[in-house]
Amino acid sequence: MKILILSQLTKLFGPLRALDAVDLEVAAGERVALLGHNGAGKSTLMKIVLGILDGNGGTVQVAGHRPGERVAREMTAYLPENVAFHPALTGREQIRLYLRLKGEPAAKAAELLERVGLTAAMDRRIGTYSKGMRQRVGLAQALIGRPKLMVLDEPTSGLDPVSRHDFYTVLDDLAREGTAILHSSHALTEVEARTDRIAILSRGRLVANDTLAALRQAAQLPIQIHLVARHGEADAVAAQLGGTRRNGSRVELTCQPAAKLASLSAITGLGSAIEDVDVIPPSLEALYTFYSQGSAQ
Amino acid sequence: MSRLLAAAAAEFRIALRNRWVAIAITMMVLFAAVLSAAGTAPTGDLGVDRLTITVASLTSLGVYLVPLIALLMSFDAIAGEQERGTLALVLTYPVQRWQLVAAKFLAHLAILALAVVCGYGVATIAAFAVDPRSLAGLAALFRLTWTSLLLGAAFLGLGYTVSALSRRSGTAAALVIALWLVMIVLFDLALLAGVVADNGGVFTTRIFPLALLANPADAFRLFNLAASEATSAAAGIGGAANAIPPLQALLSLTLWAIAAFLAAIAAFRRVQS
Ligand SMILES: Nc1ncnc2c1ncn2[C@@H]1O[C@H](COP(=O)(O)OP(=O)(O)O)[C@@H](O)[C@H]1O
Ligand SMILES: [Mg+2]
Numbered sequence: 001m002k003i004l005i006l007s008q009l010t011k012l013f014g015p016l017r018a019l020d021a022v023d024l025e026v027a028a029g030e031r032v033a034l035l036g037h038n039g040a041g042k043s044t045l046m047k048i049v050l051g052i053l054d055g056n057g058g059t060v061q062v063a064g065h066r067p068g069e070r071v072a073r074e075m076t077a078y079l080p081e082n083v084a085f086h087p088a089l090t091g092r093e094q095i096r097l098y099l100r101l102k103g104e105p106a107a108k109a110a111e112l113l114e115r116v117g118l119t120a121a122m123d124r125r126i127g128t129y130s131k132g133m134r135q136r137v138g139l140a141q142a143l144i145g146r147p148k149l150m151v152l153d154e155p156t157s158g159l160d161p162v163s164r165h166d167f168y169t170v171l172d173d174l175a176r177e178g179t180a181i182l183h184s185s186h187a188l189t190e191v192e193a194r195t196d197r198i199a200i201l202s203r204g205r206l207v208a209n210d211t212l213a214a215l216r217q218a219a220q221l222p223i224q225i226h227l228v229a230r231h232g233e234a235d236a237v238a239a240q241l242g243g244t245r246r247n248g249s250r251v252e253l254t255c256q257p258a259a260k261l262a263s264l265s266a267i268t269g270l271g272s273a274i275e276d277v278d279v280i281p282p283s284l285e286a287l288y289t290f291y292s293q294g295s296a297q
Numbered sequence: 298m299s300r301l302l303a304a305a306a307a308e309f310r311i312a313l314r315n316r317w318v319a320i321a322i323t324m325m326v327l328f329a330a331v332l333s334a335a336g337t338a339p340t341g342d343l344g345v346d347r348l349t350i351t352v353a354s355l356t357s358l359g360v361y362l363v364p365l366i367a368l369l370m371s372f373d374a375i376a377g378e379q380e381r382g383t384l385a386l387v388l389t390y391p392v393q394r395w396q397l398v399a400a401k402f403l404a405h406l407a408i409l410a411l412a413v414v415c416g417y418g419v420a421t422i423a424a425f426a427v428d429p430r431s432l433a434g435l436a437a438l439f440r441l442t443w444t445s446l447l448l449g450a451a452f453l454g455l456g457y458t459v460s461a462l463s464r465r466s467g468t469a470a471a472l473v474i475a476l477w478l479v480m481i482v483l484f485d486l487a488l489l490a491g492v493v494a495d496n497g498g499v500f501t502t503r504i505f506p507l508a509l510l511a512n513p514a515d516a517f518r519l520f521n522l523a524a525s526e527a528t529s530a531a532a533g534i535g536g537a538a539n540a541i542p543p544l545q546a547l548l549s550l551t552l553w554a555i556a557a558f559l560a561a562i563a564a565f566r567r568v569q570s
Contacts, residue, residue: 047385047570050389051389052388052389052569053569053570070391073389073391074391076389078389082382083382083386084381084382084383085383086307086311086383088310088315089310093307093310096303097303100303101300101387101391102391103300103391125314138386
């Protein structure tokens with residue numbers, strides 16, 4: 001079931017097309033990563049989905065409702081980019097307030113804060129929290145009331161790798177329970193393993209929208225093969241395979257994805273002259289650059 | 298309703314921790330105490346009790362101080378949240394915008410009430426200390442207290458409106474100071490200049506009373522002074538006060554409070570984040 005449907009969504013800031021006819025859908029239980037450089041339009045798209053900013057064209061439906069409608073707001077959770085809270089309130093007081101604003105019992109605050117690992121600090125003022133801790137408070141409020149749609153704007157920026165891992169574990173649980181998750185990031189490496197689908201925005205246009213494997217397939221970026229040749233044979237191996245020698249024993253070559261198996265069989269054909277082989281798929285950075293620059297030309 | 302109260306309680310707590318409660322109370326108490334000390338000099342036997350005279354001076358104090366405190370508490374309410382980034386998140390919650398404005402309003406009005414009661418309380422105790430007949434002035438004091446809150450409500454609403462229309466907190470601060478200067482200080486000066494220049498003509502008889510009614514601060518002063526004729530002498534515009542029925546002044550003040558609140562909601566509804 002589709003929870004979020006954007007169709008031809010367009011947003012203008014004066015002459016700037018922050019969003020240009022964007023089509024995007026997120027189904028229940030699906031995790032979609034929205035990628036793009038700074039200024040690509042990720043936050044703008046999210047704010048329109050939440051109904052705190054109006055679009056200039058196209059439509060948005062949240063489980064069949066207009067964004068910002070009360071029903072839509074009741075089923076949606078949001079974690080803004082660089083989330084901020086009242087520094088004078090404690091973590092617990094802030095979450096109690098959000099619980100009551102969502103019509104939930106305030107007593108659930110401690111449990112939510114425990115789930116994001118803030119039990120020890122919850123009675124301290126948020127003004128004393130680190131960025132990572134504020135981000136956790138932000139996640140705790142987003143978990144209130146089993147949302148059907150979660151919109152997370154660069155949720156893991158400012159988190160250390162361990163916290164990041166914990167963060168994605170919480171998201172996995174939610175997705176398993178059927179929450180549709182749309183989260184943004186400016187690094188593909190970070191969302192790689194944790195998303196069902198990747199949507200790439202570039203200057204307001206959606207330039208890619210598929211699984212990582214399919215995006216790789218479509219991009220046809222060259223594959224790197226790193227070899228270790230037996231001592232003294234590196235030059236011969238490089239000459240035979242059309243690669244380059246990097247040092248006494250290492251040889252590198254590149255090939256198109258379609259030619260991968262052919263290259264490998266040529267390598268095995270060299271027999272004992274080869275000591276080791278590593279096949280390195282195109283890097284995520286290269287893939288990301290491929291899609292986000294493709295549109296600019 | 299429970300959402301509104303939860304938000305109001307949080308606003309009150311924030312104001313308490315940000316020292317707004319302490320600042321408001323200190324301002325009111327300090328000025329009321331100075332005023333009482335200045336007023337204890339023998340004024341000759343006017344035939345009225347000390348508290349009634351105190352109320353007249355408190356009216357002049359309140360007219361400046363209550364709007365100022367209300368504007369200082371309200372200018373940051375929306376622009377500040379927008380600037381610090383706390384607004385966007387709250388707006389995605391299933392709370393109506395008028396409820397968010399009403400929550401701030403309730404909290405700020407409660408703080409104003411605390412400040413007014415403390416300030417006027419100090420002056421009242423001082424009055425009773427020098428004149429046991431002060432009991433006679435209690436009705437005037439009570440009237441002054443609730444009309445001060447009405448005046449405060451009007452300026453809270455104006456402050457939120459300015460705050461919602463400004464994108465930045467600094468802009469809102471500059472605008473409310475300008476608003477205070479124009480409505481509280483310059484307006485009266487301009488009217489006074491008009492009366493002097495006009496020398497008893499149409500301006501003085503027709504326009505001047507209407508202009509006084511149209512300004513919530515003047516309406517507040519008129520209502521409180523007109524209600525106790527003994528104090529007319531204490532006010533510069535006492536003469537004109539007699540020409541205007543106190544009920545009209547009260548009506549004007551009430552309408553200002555309601556209109557300002559509605560304007561704040563309308564302005565806040567248009568805020569995008
Ligand atoms: N309120 C605004 N007024 C004018 N321009 C804006 C506004 N908000 C965003 N923009 C512009 O819209 C573009 C997209 O911004 P944004 O959605 O924040 O990008 P991202 O989140 O992908 O970094 C940027 O060029 C930004 O400068
Ligand atoms: Mg952004």
